[in-house]
Amino acid sequence: MFLLARCAAVVVGLAFAVAAAAQQFPSKPIKIVIPFVPGGPSDTVGRAIGSKFQEYLGQPAVVENKPGANGSIAAEFVAKADPDGYTILVGSIGVFSINAALFKDLRYHPVRDFAPITLAVTTPNVLVTKTAYPAKSVKELLDDMRKRPGKVSFGSSGTGSSDHLTLELFKQLTNTDGIHVPYKGGAAVVTDLLGGQVDASFQNLGTVATQIKAGKIRPLAVTAKARNPQIPDVPTMAEAGLPDLVVTSWQAAGAPIKTPREIVAKLNDAAVRALRSPDVRERLVAIGFDVVAGSPEEFGAFMKAEVERWTKVVERGGIKPD
DSSP, X not given: OHHHHHHHHHHHHHHHHHHHHHHHOOSXXXXXXXXXXXXXXXXXXXXXXXXXXXXXXXXXXXXXXXXXGGGHHHHHHHHTSOSSSSEXXXXXXXXXXXXXXXXXXXXXXXXXXXXXEEEEEEEEEEEEEXXXXXXXXXXXXXXXXXXXXXXXXXEESSTTSHHHHXXXXXXXXXXXXXXXEXXXXXXXXXXXXXXXXXXXXXXXXXXXXXXXXXXXXXXEEESSSSOOTTSTTSOBXXXXXXXXXXXXXXXXXXXXXXXXXXXXXXXXXXXXXXXXXXXXXXXXXXXXXXXXXXXXXXXXXXXXXXXXXXXXXXXXXXXXXX
């Protein structure tokens, strides 16, 4: 009986300690770990969120870029960090979903190891072609792919990237085939589209918006539910006859899985307020992002669905990492 009482006292004591820590949070700077090099989408979004922490939380954010292994080095680092809210991850669709579908020996799992904070932003992919390519619509592209199976070349940012898996989903939905040409990043794909070395690609809008507006690359459709205001004349995939090809690349924030809910709620409030602040929103929208800034519960459900979706695409396509 005495032992049970002591155990109960310990449990109560721990609960009070956790509650006290959550109430005092934060009492020191918060580290935002970015799984890629400075200047990319994750870095841009992470720094945008962190720029308001001093104002909204009373403590600054310290950004640390930790690139490597498709973002898994940073993700594993944060997943194993103390679950106290002082180390969080801001990463991409790859880090929070595709890696789990692609790599069998991954040493973290986004659903198992992360407490969702917020789905920060999304951006659609755009199916684009070189200007010399004869197809001027999705239908004409599919007609050509069926006439010349395995001949039309599609560049991607790399095996397992969101644009590569969008291509795979496109092929699976249309029962067509093409040549996948993986590059090291979207910029290299755009260079070869401009030079005519590759026929087509699914690229993030932010990567190709300037070239589209300049008439140097031809857009056929966006993979969003609605037309994008930056390129309002470009139809959606649904308008082109493919309603199930709705794909967005996205950036999100997560904390170690055992982070107390009260601390996650504070981090969510600060991140959402930062993303919705006029100066940050304007800056992100200008470079092609749609600001979401949702709840932890919404992001958790979305992340789980994305992992399941891309796992099916990877398995059906027999995709293996390089």
